[in-house]
Amino acid sequence: MTPILQLDSVDKAFGGLRVTSKVSFSVMPGEISAIIGPNGAGKTTLFNQITGHLPSDAGAIFFRGENIVGRSPQQIVARGVGRAFQIASLFPDETVLDNIRVACLSRLGQTRKFWRSVLDFQQATDDAYGILASLGLDGQAHRLAFELAHGDQKLLDIGIALALKPTLLLLDEPTAGMSPDERHQMRALIKKLWKEFDLTLVFIEHDMDMVFGIAQVVRVLQQGALLAEGTPEQIRANKQVITAYLGEDF
Ligand SMILES: Nc1ncnc2c1ncn2[C@@H]1O[C@H](COP(=O)(O)OP(=O)(O)OP(=O)(O)O)[C@@H](O)[C@H]1O
Ligand SMILES: [Mg+2]
Structure with a gap:
């Protein structure tokens, strides 16, 4: 199977601050996956690069085989990449x-x-x-x-x-600011929508119940770089991830 989304050594800096650095990974069609990492790790920036809201400094982003770096957000949406924001963007x-x-x-x-x-x-x-x-x-x-x-x-x-x-839906912290009850409902709903709309879904989250409860693949960003990628079990057992982000309780 060919990936639906493929990042190849993607970079972004703001002035002298390198925010994403040589990020490479592939997302398979139909996958539900999570991106985790400390505040300021570059997670939202990476979404902005995928959706064309921020230009990438280097690297390639292939969506269904086409390099979409340099395309506008409208062109990228039209190709099937949907996105919800960390802070809801409504009328x-x-x-x-x-x-x-x-x-x-x-x-x-x-x-x-x-x-x-x-x-x-x-x-x-x-x-x-x-x-x-x-x-x-x-x-x-x-x-x-x-x-x-x-x-x-x-x-x-x-x-x-x-x-x-969208074919690919990116959700930036869907449970941010929610009560435990609301988060519980959101978890169930996202899983339902993933199936019902036949989506490939990538979500950024700090809620580890959601990450380890519904993601098939977890990717960890630290200081803009991909620190680890694997199944929830692999990520939970990864010493570097425990030190950088999760702590010993997981
Ligand atoms: N438009 C911008 N101009 C300058 N610096 C920025 C800009 N956007 C983000 N940054 C900086 O880039 C870094 C990464 O920010 P980003 O929002 O991608 O982190 P994040 O992983 O999504 O964090 P959080 O978990 O808090 O949402 C931070 O240091 C942030 O201050
Ligand atoms: Mg963010």
Whole structure:
């Protein structure tokens, strides 16, 4: 099987600060995997490089065999790379439904002609309700996004990413700022979405229950470099990872 995503010696520096350094790994289609590492290790930066939000200084990033370094975020999304943010990026004054519907419309707009706009609106509305149901947010469709609880705003951000029908979905700390109960629900939901939408899924997390509970592969970044890669069991037993990040309790 060929990888769906392949990073080949990817680098990024801000001024003199090297934030990602010679990062290479391959993600297989259908895989669910985690990226972990201390604060400031370069995890979000690496996502920004994959999605084109930050230019890479060196290296190549292949998505379905094509080097996407130098492509714009819009071009990369259109190729099937979706992304939810560490801090949810919503239209706060729009309804929950409209937040998703706009994303559905923009996807339809890429492939359809203008005269279909009325049909597209109906299609986008149907698609948006389908996604809301999958997220368990259908009861809140007509509330304004800013009125939602923090956990539901994170869900909505994932919904916006799903509206673009990604093949590869990147989630940056989906459980950040959540209560233990909400985290528990988010874990189950992400696993469900991974299956239901037939995704390849890569998530960044500090919640080790989520990492070791649902990832098939775990990659550890430390000071911008890939320190280790393996199954949850291998990573848990890795002395370097224990010293750098996990501590002795794992
Ligand atoms: N746009 C930027 N300009 C300058 N420095 C930046 C920029 N973005 C990130 N950095 C720096 O790069 C380093 C890595 O940041 P990054 O956000 O990628 O870390 P992270 O692993 O996602 O951390 P966290 O777990 O806290 O989210 C940090 O030292 C950060 O201050
Ligand atoms: Mg981050």
